[in-house]
Amino acid sequence: MSIPANVRIPTVLILGAGFGGLELAACLSESLPGEVRVILVDRNDGFTFGFSKLDVLFRDRTPESVRLSYRDLVLPGVEFRQEQVTSIDPQTRHVITDRTSYNPDFLVVALGADYDPAATPGFVADGHEYYSIQGACRLRDQLAHFDGGTVLISVLSVPFKCPPAPYECAMLLHELLTRRGIRHRTRMHVLTPMDSPIPVSTDTSAALVDALAQRGIDYSPGRRVHALDPENHIAATHTGDLAYDLFIGIPTHCVPPVVEASGLTVDGADGWIHVDPRTLATPYPGVYAIGDCADAPVPRAGVFAENAARTVAAHIAAQLRGTPTPGKYLGQGSCYIEFGDGLVGKVDADFLSGPKPVAPFVAPSTELAAEKAEFAATRIRRWFTDQRTVTGNS
Numbered sequence: 596m597s598i599p600a601n602v603r604i605p606t607v608l609i610l611g612a613g614f615g616g617l618e619l620a621a622c623l624s625e626s627l628p629g630e631v632r633v634i635l636v637d638r639n640d641g642f643t644f645g646f647s648k649l650d651v652l653f654r655d656r657t658p659e660s661v662r663l664s665y666r667d668l669v670l671p672g673v674e675f676r677q678e679q680v681t682s683i684d685p686q687t688r689h690v691i692t693d694r695t696s697y698n699p700d701f702l703v704v705a706l707g708a709d710y711d712p713a714a715t716p717g718f719v720a721d722g723h724e725y726y727s728i729q730g731a732c733r734l735r736d737q738l739a740h741f742d743g744g745t746v747l748i749s750v751l752s753v754p755f756k757c758p759p760a761p762y763e764c765a766m767l768l769h770e771l772l773t774r775r776g777i778r779h780r781t782r783m784h785v786l787t788p789m790d791s792p793i794p795v796s797t798d799t800s801a802a803l804v805d806a807l808a809q810r811g812i813d814y815s816p817g818r819r820v821h822a823l824d825p826e827n828h829i830a831a832t833h834t835g836d837l838a839y840d841l842f843i844g845i846p847t848h849c850v851p852p853v854v855e856a857s858g859l860t861v862d863g864a865d866g867w868i869h870v871d872p873r874t875l876a877t878p879y880p881g882v883y884a885i886g887d888c889a890d891a892p893v894p895r896a897g898v899f900a901e902n903a904a905r906t907v908a909a910h911i912a913a914q915l916r917g918t919p920t921p922g923k924y925l926g927q928g929s930c931y932i933e934f935g936d937g938l939v940g941k942v943d944a945d946f947l948s949g950p951k952p953v954a955p956f957v958a959p960s961t962e963l964a965a966e967k968a969e970f971a972a973t974r975i976r977r978w979f980t981d982q983r984t985v986t987g988n989s
C-alpha cells in the first residue's frame with residue numbers, strides 16, 4: 596500500500612527481538628501493512644530459542660548453529676536496529692539507545708528476564724547454569740570431564756523461565772550419563788522451592804515426578820538451596836547441608852537494569868513490569884509490556900510471550916483504526932517437555948480464558964518430538980528467511 600507523502604505514519608517501537616518482540620513485529624507487519632512504521636531494537640545480532648540451550652548442552656550443537664541472525668529477518672515494513680537500550684521514560688515514551696533516541700506513538704517493552712547469579716552466595720564461584728549460552732557451553736565442557744559423583748540440580752528462586760526446564764535437564768543428563776556408562780556411579784538430586792514441578796497441572800507434575808523416580812533421580816520439593824560453600828562443595832538448605840561434586844542451578848531471574856531504572860516495575864508483582872493482564876498495557880498511555888519482563892499471571896515462557904504479542908498487536912490495530920476493542924489476553928500456550936531418549940511430552944496451558952487455569956498433559960512420544968521440531972520450524976519460517984533446523988529432535 597502506498598502512503599501519501601503528507602500522511603504521518605505512526606511508529607511502534609519494540610524493545611527486544613526475542614520470542615515476544617519477533618512475534619509482535621510479525622503480527623504488525625501482517626495486520627497493518629504500510630499503516631505503521633515498526634522499529635525492532637535488540638542489542639544482539641541474532642535470536643536463539645531458549646530450548647536450543649539444551650541442544651548446546653546435550654547434543655553437540657554449537658551456539659552459532661542455533662543462532663538465527665537478525666540479518667535474515669523477513670518481515671516487510673519492520674526495521675531492525677542492533678542497539679543497546681540505555682534509558683526508557685514511560686511517561687513520555689522517550690527511549691535512548693547507545694546510538695540514537697526515539698519518541699514512538701506506541702512503545703512495547705519485550706526485554707525479557709536477566710539473571711542474577713550473585714543473588715545466591717557461592718553460586719558464581721562454584722555453580723553452573725545452562726540458562727545462558729555461555730553457561731551452557733561451560734557446563735557442557737565441565738560434563739565432558741565429569742566422571743561420577745553427586746549432581747544437584749536446583750531451582751534457586753521463582754519465577755524462572757520454562758518451569759519444565761530443570762526436569763528436562765535432569766532427564767537429558769540421566770540419558771547422557773547412562774550413554775557414557777557412568778550413571779551407576781552418579782547420584783542425581785533435583786531440589787526446588789516449589790511444591791510440585793508444574794503447579795497448574797497435576798497430571799504433568801505427576802508424570803515428571805514419576806519420570807524422575809523411574810530414572811533413580813531424587814526429588815525434593817519445597818527445598819531451596821540458599822547458598823553454596825565453594826571450598827567444601829556444600830549446598831545449604833533450611834533442612835540441612837548437601838554435599839555435591841557438580842552443582843547446576845537455575846539462577847535467580849530479574850528485569851534487565853534498564854527496565855528497573857525506568858520506574859516501570861513500580862506496583863509490579865515481585866519486581867516485574869506492572870501490566871493489565873487483559874491487555875498487557877502498563878499504566879502509561881501507549882506503553883505495553885509483554886513476555887518475561889511483565890507481571891502477567893502466566894509462567895515465563897516463549898509461548899506466552901507470543902500469545903501476549905498477538906494481543907498487543909490487535910490492541911494497537913484497533914486503536915489506530917478506531918475499531919472495537921479486541922478480545923482479552925488469554926495466556927494460552929503449549930509447552931513441550933523433553934523426557935530423553937527422543938521422547939517429548941506436552942502441556943497445553945490456558946491460564947486466563949476461563950474461571951481458573953487448566954493445563955492438561957499429553958504423554959511423551961516420538962510424534963510430539965516431531966511436533967516440537969515443527970513448532971520451532973514454523974517460527975523460523977515466519978520470522979526469518981534462514982530455514983535452518985534448530986532443535987535436536989528433528
Ligand SMILES: Cc1cc2nc3c(=O)[nH]c(=O)nc-3n(C[C@H](O)[C@H](O)[C@H](O)COP(=O)(O)OP(=O)(O)OC[C@H]3O[C@@H](n4cnc5c(N)ncnc54)[C@H](O)[C@@H]3O)c2cc1C
Pocket residue numbers: 610611612613614615616636637638639644645646647648649678679680681705706707708725726727756757760851853885886887888895896897898899900930931
Ligand atoms: C533452557 C530453556 C528452555 C526453554 N524452553 C522453552 C520452551 O520449550 N518453550 C517456551 O515457550 N519457552 C522456553 N523457554 C523460555 C523462553 O526462552 C523465554 O520465556 C522467552 O524467550 C521469553 O521471551 P521474551 O520475548 O519475553 O524475552 P527474550 O526472548 O529473552 O527476548 C528479550 C530480548 O531483549 C534483548 N535485550 C535485553 N536487554 C536489552 C537492552 N538493554 N537493549 C537491547 N536489547 C535488550 C535481549 O537481547 C533479547 O533478545 C526456555 C528457556 C530456557 C532458558
